[in-house]
Amino acid sequence: MVVVGSGGREHALCLSLDASAHVGALHCVPGNAGTAQIATNHALTMDIEGLVGLAVDLGADLVVVGPEAPLCDGLADACHAAGIACFGPVAALAHLEGSKLHAKETMEEAGVPTAAYKRLDAHSDIEAALDDFAGDPWVVKRDVLAGGKGVVVTSDRDEAKTFIELSIKSDGFVLLEAFLPGEEASMLVVMDGTAYRTLPASQDHKRAYDGDEGPNTGGMGAYCPAPVVSTSVHEKIVERIVEPMHQHLAGQDTPYRGVLFIGLMIDEHDDPYVVEFNVRFGDPECQVTLPLVKTDMYSLLHGAATDGLQNVQLELHTGTAVTVVLASEGYPAAPIKGRPLGGLEALVAQATYGQAWVNFAGVSTDESGAYIASGGRVLSCTALGSNLLATQQKAYELMNAIDLEGGYFRTDIAHRAID
Ligand code: AMP
Ligand code: GLY
Numbered sequence: 001m002v003v004v005g006s007g008g009r010e011h012a013l014c015l016s017l018d019a020s021a022h023v024g025a026l027h028c029v030p031g032n033a034g035t036a037q038i039a040t041n042h043a044l045t046m047d048i049e050g051l052v053g054l055a056v057d058l059g060a061d062l063v064v065v066g067p068e069a070p071l072c073d074g075l076a077d078a079c080h081a082a083g084i085a086c087f088g089p090v091a092a093l094a095h096l097e098g099s100k101l102h103a104k105e106t107m108e109e110a111g112v113p114t115a116a117y118k119r120l121d122a123h124s125d126i127e128a129a130l131d132d133f134a135g136d137p138w139v140v141k142r143d144v145l146a147g148g149k150g151v152v153v154t155s156d157r158d159e160a161k162t163f164i165e166l167s168i169k170s171d172g173f174v175l176l177e178a179f180l181p182g183e184e185a186s187m188l189v190v191m192d193g194t195a196y197r198t199l200p201a202s203q204d205h206k207r208a209y210d211g212d213e214g215p216n217t218g219g220m221g222a223y224c225p226a227p228v229v230s231t232s233v234h235e236k237i238v239e240r241i242v243e244p245m246h247q248h249l250a251g252q253d254t255p256y257r258g259v260l261f262i263g264l265m266i267d268e269h270d271d272p273y274v275v276e277f278n279v280r281f282g283d284p285e286c287q288v289t290l291p292l293v294k295t296d297m298y299s300l301l302h303g304a305a306t307d308g309l310q311n312v313q314l315e316l317h318t319g320t321a322v323t324v325v326l327a328s329e330g331y332p333a334a335p336i337k338g339r340p341l342g343g344l345e346a347l348v349a350q351a352t353y354g355q356a357w358v359n360f361a362g363v364s365t366d367e368s369g370a371y372i373a374s375g376g377r378v379l380s381c382t383a384l385g386s387n388l389l390a391t392q393q394k395a396y397e398l399m400n401a402i403d404l405e406g407g408y409f410r411t412d413i414a415h416r417a418i419d
Contacts, residue, residue, distance in 0.1 A: 001298070002027045002055050003039065004046070004075070005066025008325070008361035008380050009283035013064060013297075014039050015353050016290040020298040027058055033371060034360025034379075037348075046070050052078045060084055062302050065258070068280050072098040072145065080254070085305040088258040089279050093249060096260075097279040100150075100175055101143050107274060110244040114274040115139070115180050121173040126164055129176050130157060139177040142167045151216075153179070180275065182267040183228045183416065186285045189242055189262065190300060193255030194310035196246045197300070198238060200292055201229035201264075202285045203416065208332065210412045217332045218377055221324045221413030223388065224288040228266050228416070237264065237272045245277075257305050261285070287359045287382050288321035322395045323359065323382040324413045328373050329406025335376035337362070342403030344371045344379075356383040356394045373404055389418055 001023060003013050011034040017023050018038040029051060031041035044050050048070065055063050063079050065071055065088035072094045079086035088094070095102050107114045118129050130138065138160040142150035152163045160176075167174035188199040202224035208214035229237065241262060249256035261278035281289075290297065294315040303312040328335035341363065351357040359382055362375015381402075383394035392414050399409055 001025075001062040001064065002029060002051075002058065002060045003031075003035070003064045003066065004029050004051060004070060006030050006032050007066065007283050008359040008377065009281050009286040010066040011035050011359045011361070012287040012290050013066060013281070015357075015359075016293070016297040017064070017301075019353070020296050022296060022298040022302075025058070027054075027060070029054065032360045033363040033365055034358070048073055048075050048078050051075060052082050052084070055079065055084050056082055062087065062298075062305055064088070064301055066280060068094060068097050068278060069145065071258075071279055076257070085302065086257070087301045087305040089256045090254050093252060093254075093256050094279045096277045098145055099143050100141050100276070101173075103277050104175065106248065110248045112241050112244055112274055113272065115178040117175050117177040119173055120164060120168065120176055122168055126161060130160060133176055133178060135160065137179055139179050140164055140167065141175045141177060142171055143173065143175065144171060180265040180267065180273050182265040182273075184275065185226045185229050185264045185266060186222075186282050187229070187237060187242075187262040187264060188281060188285060188289055189246075189260045190258075190304050190309065191246055191249065191260060192257045192304045192309040193250045193307045196242060197309065197312070197314040198234070198242060199289050199314075200225040200316060201234070202226050202282075202288050203228065203414075204282060204285055205410060205413055208327070208410075210410050215332055217327070219282070219284045219325065220327065220410045221322070221380065222282075222284045222288045223320065223322045223392070223414035223417060224285070224292060225320065226417065229264075230270070233266055233270050233272060236270070237262070241272060241274060255307065257307065259304075284323050284325055284359075284380055287323040287380055291321050291354060291382070291384050292317050292319065317384075319384055319386045320388045320391045321382065321384045322388070322392045322414050323380040324395045324399050324409050325361075325380045326378045326399060326402060326404060326407050326409050328362070328376055328378055328404070329408070331376035336406060337374050339373050339405050339407075340366075341371040341373055341378070343401045347398060347401050351398065354384060356381070356398055358382070358398065373407065378404065378407065388414060392418065
């Protein structure tokens with residue numbers, strides 16, 4: 001089988017699949033220095049034809065797609081055409097992440113709670129719209145895959161207006177959205193045409209620095225399960241969001257086969273609202289969610305890829321997982337790459353998957369085979385344990401054993417559940 005992608009999420013997928021009794025040869029495209037330890041990496045670009053050609057040549061029975069871009073470009077469609085099962089939706093459904101307007105329209109149709117919004121274009125009265133949305137603060141979203149850079153949340157009217165005008169100029173239109181107060185959580189729902197399985201909710205930390213300060217990032221750490229999603233909140237999420245979305249997505253010509261990432265805001269009344277949908281596992285949410293799944297990972301993913309999920313029961317481990325991301329100096333704006341990762345080799349030698357371990361992301365090896373940082377998010381230290389505080393400390397013990405010049409990490413991952 002083949003895993004597509006190169007981040008911490010894909011290393012987490014490979015680790016979890018490597019533990020399955022049903023996986024023979026594991027291949028990763030392009031993978032990273034972590035996946036290389038348990039899978040065969042293939043240095044291909046993310047070109048759809050090349051990816052499917054490789055899967056065919058390898059006789060792969062399953063392609064598991066990590067990132068959204070190849071899904072939006074039709075990788076699942078191409079796999080189906082070649083007769084290979086794919087975990088990840090076809091392009092028409094990946095559009096839920098590819099277009100925020102499409103996601104909003106789908107939620108309206110399905111009656112799913114989300115923030116009110118207005119589509120603005122060159123003919124719109126922008127001042128009137130800014131008045132309508134009160135601006136406490138304003139939320140402006142471009143309708144493009146912008147890797148987290150397409151959203152501006154600001155109380156500065158001029159900044160909101162400028163971003164609206166620039167976005168209309170470049171994209172033709174933009175969304176102005178009501179601000180949802182509350183606490184964020186991420187829910188990963190594996191689904192196919194026959195069933196869905198909700199994985200335990202987690203919480204990401206998107207800002208770069210402690211106390212949720214600094215610029216937005218891809219995610220600086222996560223923990224799972226997130227207590228903000230209590231049993232009663234979970235029930236509301238299932239009833240108001242998961243059920244209607246599954247009904248909609250399972251009823252398409254080709255059902256949604258993969259994981260739906262639901263970005264949630266839980267308000268002060270414990271009511272859940274959808275902030276965004278992604279059509280893939282979250283990164284770093286994947287790193288803390290998969291280790292809590294007891295069900296064989298191949299059975300779960302292959303089941304969903306082949307409309308066999310109704311025959312797969314979800315079993316979970318009790319306990320908690322924490323992952324802390326190490327970022328390169330300058331991340332997210334301009335990460336400095338190429339610096340040595342002191343202590344990592346010794347740490348990897350002593351780390352144990354399922355207890356305390358390292359998820360590689362932007363890690364490569366130099367000519368001498370030594371580990372170097374090759375990305376913005378370099379790696380994450382992950383731990384599993386029964387008690388959240390002890391689990392957090394285990395993850396930080398690993399992190400403190402790694403030496404990267406200028407590298408930084410947040411020291412407060414999981415603070416909302418611990419304070
Ligand atoms: P998105 O790309 O839609 O997930 O937005 C990025 C981040 O902006 C989210 O993770 C939230 O922290 C924030 N955000 C987006 N939309 C809203 C909203 N309507 N209300 C409050 N915060 C939001
Ligand atoms: N951690 C947020 C995301 O993967 O989109």
